[in-house]
Amino acid sequence: MIPVFGGLSLSLALGLSFIAFIILFLFIRTGDYRFYLAGWRCVVMVSLFSILATLLLLNELIQSNFDVDYVAHYTSLETPLLYKVTALWAGQAGSLLFWLFILSIYCLIVLFQNRNKYTQLMPWVILVLVSIQFFFLIITNFVANPFSPTDVNFIVANGNGLNPLLQNLTMSIHPPTLYLGYVGFSVPFAFAIAALITGDTSPLWIRSIRRWTLIVWMFQSAGVILGGWWAYQELGWGGYWAWDPVENASFMPWLTGTAFLHSIIIQEKKDMLRMWNIVLIVLTFSLCIFGTFLTRSGVMSSVHSFTASNLGPLFLGYVFFNLFISFGLIIYRKSDFKSKRRIKSFTSRESGFLFNNVIFVIICFAVFWGTIFPVISEAVTGTKITVGAPFFNQVTIPIGLFLLFMTGVGPILVWRRTSKQAFIRNFSLPIAFGLVSLLGGIIIGMSGYVIISFALIGFVTAVILEEFIRGIRSRRKVQNETVITALISMVRKNRSRYGGYIVHLGIVFMFVGFTGRAFNQELEFSIKKGQSQKFGSYQFEFISLQELERPNHFAWVAGLNVWNDQNEIITRLSPEKRIYFHRDPNPDRRQPHSELSIFSTVFKDIYSIFSGIDIEQEIAYIKIMINPLVWWVWLGGWVLVAGTLIALWPHKE
């Protein structure tokens, strides 16, 4: 019965969204406020019904109602409760409903938060938001309905179960976090379109979505990083970023979104770059939809892509529709949105921001180019070309390093114009720092991009520290505070600025981790119980082989003592070879899975994979990787989130 209600809620939401559309349009035509109120309520109902539908599907998943095709596909009786919940976004129909679910929550927040605010903008904002809901409702109702029943001739005793790769704690938070980011960009997009339609050229729309954008950006960043973290812990190839089309799909809107985050500061402070901001948010939102298209259409061969479906043309059509309308409006309003103010000097902070923006967009374009190149080349030459990670690394590393350099230069530049004296005063210490790290790198024998990267890391770190030290010093001169209280009150006074610096520091830490990749090492070997294997300065001793039966799988656990060159045991690794569905009578249906074991330190990770086993001989096949500095990537991620939270923390008014 419940699936019927689920389907019904979705249909009702669809019908109501259509009605809301008409009523809001009537309001805009007549200006009768009652129409606005009715439309507003209608959209609340659309959102509530969408949320209800999601909760009903969730209920079916938890109850294991295999009469629903989706439930039978993605869960089984032995799936643990947590993963029954995460199955909500494991498959196509569910994840699209989940998109709608988050959009509806956001919609409710916007509706209630701005109930009596922005009376000019709001009708259009609501209209844009409900049009996005409408699109997803069409899909969940007609193309990928999560409530569609299992084949009538079929009684499903047990479902297929959730892919063991997805049965991981990080994997249960990565997609929702990323979705909170992706979907959240709908709101700034809606405000931008509203500003365009009403011709409101003031920074009002920017002000209303600045904090919102920051929150959404934080989720998106965290989502992308968590995805890398999951890949690192679970997939067993020793890396966290493969430039897979779907990874790129999440990275591209992040790039334009980050550019947007920077350039709205200029519009708020200087009322410049009005049109540019609108272009950026339109691009970001379109890339979010395009990302969903890449993930869901099966156009690209990818570890993420789901079997080809009929959704591709729909999504692509929607992307083009959005771009067409948005750029049509942009061209129509072009002259109104021309900024009156001009950048005064090449060495001003405004121009620094502008260059940062250009670099972000260029990287985004490079990634976009590499991602769609296979499709283009097939269309033009007829042969399919695949673009691998080395291409992306080769293209983006120099541009990325330039961006890192800009991270250091930007904060030192002064609004309007930076004088020569200020230049020398502010740059001498960081440049000295950069040179010292450059020399240090040369001495220990580094070369190429690695050394440039470390030099820039030194330079940017010095810039950020200098900013903090200078701020603390000037406060102490006036206030006679201790260093700590000066630091705290300084950050409190100017949260967005210092929060921003902390985010930059997080990015610098991540670059430390990226640079470490140049030193990765790996070894595959077979080892008999009791024996040892030497690798680098470590000795791996295979001391135990355990057999365990857990609720949803069977596992062999290898115990590996790791000895360093001083003959001390530094850790015990216990990688596992698991068999999921081990009770399945058909051996072909049992699914092996390698659970990694990682020993992580500030300097390096020791990463172990239990790839194969010879039970009679007690021989294990092990792959060990030594990955220096990976730890810094995750630290950088945490620092980035912390910095954003500081910037977001509400002021006491």
Place this chain on the structure above:
Amino acid sequence: MARHKILIAIIGISIITAFWITYVTLNPDQNGTGMMKFLSVYELRATQESSRVRLGGKVATGSIIISATDKLDASFDLAQGEASIPVKFYGTRPDLFKDDAEIIVEGNYHSGMFNADQLQVKCASRYEGTLRDESSYNLDEL
């Protein structure tokens, strides 16, 4: 004045990076791992391409032979319809590698043998394909 300088700088940066992207696209890195042709079994047999390529196909049922002395050493046939190509691969195989799995290998084709150094399994069909039949019942058959 400043406006012109900035405009020139932006155009300059854009042109330089456009050249850079074009350059890398036309001259992918030396080992040929940056960009490579993606061929099917038919296409590779027809063209006998000797440069590094990616090859997609299905693992022919019953063709997997794993060395008794070294389990990392595997050979198997990659099939497309009736045609197939023998493949050699040394290293850790993905968990989902088995008979009939849809896989992508990367390497060189040499005198009738494909030497792969990368092996990826496409997607786990179990989680996207038809429902498990062994624990479910088709009413027509009962």
